[in-house]
Every structure is written in C-alpha cells, then in structure tokens.
Amino acid sequence: MRKLYHYWLSPASRQVRLCLSEKSLSFDLILEKPWERRAEFINLNPTGDLPVLVESEGDVIAEVNPICEYLDEVYPDRPLLGRDPITRAEVRRLVGWFNQKFYHEVSVNLLEEKTFKAYYGRGAPSSSALRAGAINLNNHLAYISYLVERRNWLAGDRFSLADICAASHLSSIDYLGDISWDKHPEAKDWYAKIKSRPSFRPLLHEVVPGILPSRHYVNLDF
Amino acid sequence: MRKLYHYWLSPASRQVRLCLSEKSLSFDLILEKPWERRAEFINLNPTGDLPVLVESEGDVIAEVNPICEYLDEVYPDRPLLGRDPITRAEVRRLVGWFNQKFYHEVSVNLLEEKTFKAYYGRGAPSSSALRAGAINLNNHLAYISYLVERRNWLAGDRFSLADICAASHLSSIDYLGDISWDKHPEAKDWYAKIKSRPSFRPLLHEVVPGILPSRHYVNLDF
Numbered sequence: 001m002r003k004l005y006h007y008w009l010s011p012a013s014r015q016v017r018l019c020l021s022e023k024s025l026s027f028d029l030i031l032e033k034p035w036e037r038r039a040e041f042i043n044l045n046p047t048g049d050l051p052v053l054v055e056s057e058g059d060v061i062a063e064v065n066p067i068c069e070y071l072d073e074v075y076p077d078r079p080l081l082g083r084d085p086i087t088r089a090e091v092r093r094l095v096g097w098f099n100q101k102f103y104h105e106v107s108v109n110l111l112e113e114k115t116f117k118a119y120y121g122r123g124a125p126s127s128s129a130l131r132a133g134a135i136n137l138n139n140h141l142a143y144i145s146y147l148v149e150r151r152n153w154l155a156g157d158r159f160s161l162a163d164i165c166a167a168s169h170l171s172s173i174d175y176l177g178d179i180s181w182d183k184h185p186e187a188k189d190w191y192a193k194i195k196s197r198p199s200f201r202p203l204l205h206e207v208v209p210g211i212l213p214s215r216h217y218v219n220l221d222f
Numbered sequence: 223m224r225k226l227y228h229y230w231l232s233p234a235s236r237q238v239r240l241c242l243s244e245k246s247l248s249f250d251l252i253l254e255k256p257w258e259r260r261a262e263f264i265n266l267n268p269t270g271d272l273p274v275l276v277e278s279e280g281d282v283i284a285e286v287n288p289i290c291e292y293l294d295e296v297y298p299d300r301p302l303l304g305r306d307p308i309t310r311a312e313v314r315r316l317v318g319w320f321n322q323k324f325y326h327e328v329s330v331n332l333l334e335e336k337t338f339k340a341y342y343g344r345g346a347p348s349s350s351a352l353r354a355g356a357i358n359l360n361n362h363l364a365y366i367s368y369l370v371e372r373r374n375w376l377a378g379d380r381f382s383l384a385d386i387c388a389a390s391h392l393s394s395i396d397y398l399g400d401i402s403w404d405k406h407p408e409a410k411d412w413y414a415k416i417k418s419r420p421s422f423r424p425l426l427h428e429v430v431p432g433i434l435p436s437r438h439y440v441n442l443d444f
Binding site for chain 1: 307311314
C-alpha cells in the first residue's frame with residue numbers, strides 16, 4: 001500500500017492528502033513528528049521535512065511540490081495542474097505564492113509560533129510575530145477575494161492544485177481559530193465550496209491531541 | 223521577441239537565462255530593479271519578484287519555477303527536468319532545495335546582505351548573518367560533493383535543471399568571492415564543468431556596476 005508520512009497540522013502534508021483523495025488514490029497515513037529528527041525519516045528526506053510519499057513499489061518521493069507534480073503526471077485522469085501550459089504556469093505561480101509567500105508571511109508567524117515552536121523547544125509564541133501574521137493573513141485573504149471575484153476558482157475556471165494549496169494552509173490556521181471569515185465574504189464563499197468536497201472531510205474530522213479545533217472549524221456553514 | 227525581466231545577480235533570473243540558452247531560445251534581457259517597485263512591473267507579477275518572462279505573443283509567465291516548468295513543457299527538445307516521473311521528482315526536490323533551503327540559509331545571508339540590502343535601504347550587512355551564511359554555504363557545498371561523488375550530475379546521469387539551479391545560486395555568491403572552492407574539490411569539479419558550458423558564458427562576462435567580480439569568477443581554471 002502507498003504510504004504518506006504526514007503531520008496533522010502540516011499544510012504541506014494536507015496538500016498531498018487532498019491531492020491523493022481528489023485523484024481517488026488510496027494511501028496509509030504514517031504520523032511523523034519532524035522535530036524528533038528520526039534517522040529513518042531523514043534517510044527518506046534529507047531536509048527532514050514533511051511530507052514524504054512512498055509508492056507501493058517502494059519509490060520514495062519527498063517534498064510537497066515534487067509529490068504533487070508526480071501525482072499529476074502519473075495519475076493524470078483528473079488533472080489538478082491544468083490542461084495547457086499557460087494555465088499550469090498560473091497554477092504553479094499560485095502554488096508558489098501560498099507555499100512560499102503565505103507560508104513565510106502567515107504560517108510561520110501564526111501556525112508555527114502557536115504549535116510547532118513548542119514542539120521544537122523554542123519557547124512561547126512571540127507577540128510581534130502573531131501581530132505580523134494576523135496583518136499578513138488579512139492581505140492574503142483580500143488577494144483570494146480579488147481572484148475569486150474574477151474567476152470560478154483561484155487559478156481559473158477549474159478547481160486546481162492552487163485551490164488545494166491555499167485551502168491547506170488556511171485550514172491549519174482555521175483550526176486554531178485565527179481567521180475572521182466575515183471580513184472576507186468572497187474568500188469565505190470560496191473556502192466553503194472547498195470545505196464541502198468529500199476530499200476535505202477527513203481533515204475536518206481530525207482532532208489534534210492537546211489542541212481543540214476552533215468552534216466553526218468543522219461546520220460547512222460557518 | 224521574447225523578453226526576460228531580470229537583475230544581474232538575481233539567482234532566479236540567472237536560472238531562467240541558463241534554461242533559455244540551454245534550449246537555444248533567443249530572448250531580450252530587460253533590467254529590472256525590483257526595489258523600485260515599478261507599477262508596470264507589479265502588474266506583470268504581483269509579488270514584485272524576478273524573473274518574469276513575456277513570450278513573443280504576449281503571454282506573461284511569472285516566477286522562476288513556473289517559467290522553468292513552462293519552458294520544459296513548451297520546448298521539450300532538450301529536456302531539463304528529466305525523462306521519467308521519478309527522475310523529475312528528484313530534479314524538483316533539488317530545485318526546491320536550492321531555491322528555498324539554500325536561498326534562505328545562504329543567499330539571504332550573503333548575497334542579500336552584501337548587495338540587495340543596501341538597494342532596499344536597509345543598512346549595512348549584519349556580521350552574524352554573514353557568519354551564518356558562510357557556515358551554511360560550507361554545508362551545502364558538502365552536500366553537492368556528496369551527490370556528485372555518486373552521480374554524474376546533481377540529480378542523476380544527465381545534466382538537469384537541478385544543476386542549473388544550484389549553479390545559478392553559487393555563481394552569484396562566487397561573483398562576490400565568498401566560496402572557498404579548494405575545500406570542496408568534488409563540488410569544484412562539478413562547477414567547473416558547468417562553467418565551461420556555452421550557456422554560462424554571458425553570466426561570466428557580465429560586470430555589475432559598482433561591484434567588481436572576484437578574481438577567479440571568470441576563470442574556467444579556478
């Protein structure tokens with residue numbers, strides 16, 4: 001059976017879980033705590049980062065971007081990157097936007113400060129990081145609203161990896177209750193559509209030990 | 223004519239220049255100073271980052287990863303990403319390694335501190351950043367040596383985007399003279415092979431106003 005090394009609130013792990021589910025590919029989840037720096041895991045991915053996919057035949061694919069590109073190449077039935085080179089360039093631009101820009105401006109400041117920082121033994125959250133993260137989050141939600149006012153989905157007419165990527169990051173932050181959805185109604189409508197997809201359900205019903213989800217996290221009508 | 227918005231020492235711009243040249247695609251270079259935040263440029267790429275490619279028919283492709291993937295899809299004659307999905311996953315893993323891990327651990331600490339920081343009006347280089355960058359650089363050169371002791375090129379038997387990506391980052395730092403090549407003979411041999419490729423020549427003969435290249439920067443025998 002295909003195996004995915006993941007951690008619950010890791011947005012990159014969530015992205016691959018959603019890709020696999022959207023493509024109806026079955027997989028076993030293996031919980032990995034990257035801060036433990038297990039030698040066997042570092043052997044699979046020298047960065048020590050999640051996620052890592054191990055295919056049934058033993059092929060190891062490490063890191064979110066290579067895994068999602070690989071899945072779309074090898075299982076093309078339901079394409080997630082787009083159907084022509086210009087659309088794929090736009091999907092990849094937005095995937096980079098969320099995995100790099102959003103990650104450094106928002107996820108590092110909110111999600112990592114509130115959860116992973118403690119696991120890595122780096123102390124309490126910094127209030128200036130939390131403030132910066134909250135301001136940046138609002139700018140990114142405004143960008144999502146801007147895009148979905150002009151398009152059906154983030155990268156164009158079709159649901160794509162860009163939607164999966166953005167929703168993965170937002171879902172981990174939404175778990176912590178840090179999103180004021182009412183200030184961003186267009187982004188909220190877009191997220192509600194993604195939340196109601198069958199692929200999203202396992203994420204919504206997962207409870208991270210020691211951290212209760214925000215009150216509206218599970219609700220499709222939030 | 224195809225246009226590439228670039229800046230001399232930007233590793234991401236260099237990557238695309240090398241890709242275009244390796245594929246024998248002609249292009250005009252347009253110098254963009256991203257710290258000026260020109261409205262026309264932000265219209266092409268909302269992050270304000272380099273590079274941006276504008277195809278002859280007017281299609282705009284922004285950001286290094288989407289551009290390189292696009293070029294390999296649309297001009298596949300000389301593939302740079304690899305010939306099968308597992309090889310492509312390894313190329314993409316290493317491209318991510320250098321564009322993200324190396325970039326944040328080395329390029330930000332050395333290249334940005336010494337050059338871009340002043341352009342952005344953020345003051346003098348921080349000595350602790352320079353120290354951290356130098357230590358990290360040695361670890362990355364050791365990783366390159368480890369890979370090329372086992373393979374012809376970074377990602378396997380063939381020259382690929384992984385080599386282009388790593389060499390782009392290293393070339394900007396080598397311009398400043400910050401690499402002790404003699405400590406890393408295997409990495410040095412690999413870089414010497416890349417330096418002697420015709421695609422690399424334009425980079426080697428470019429002089430950035432106000433910054434003289436290191437003495438060995440141009441030499442193929444360094």
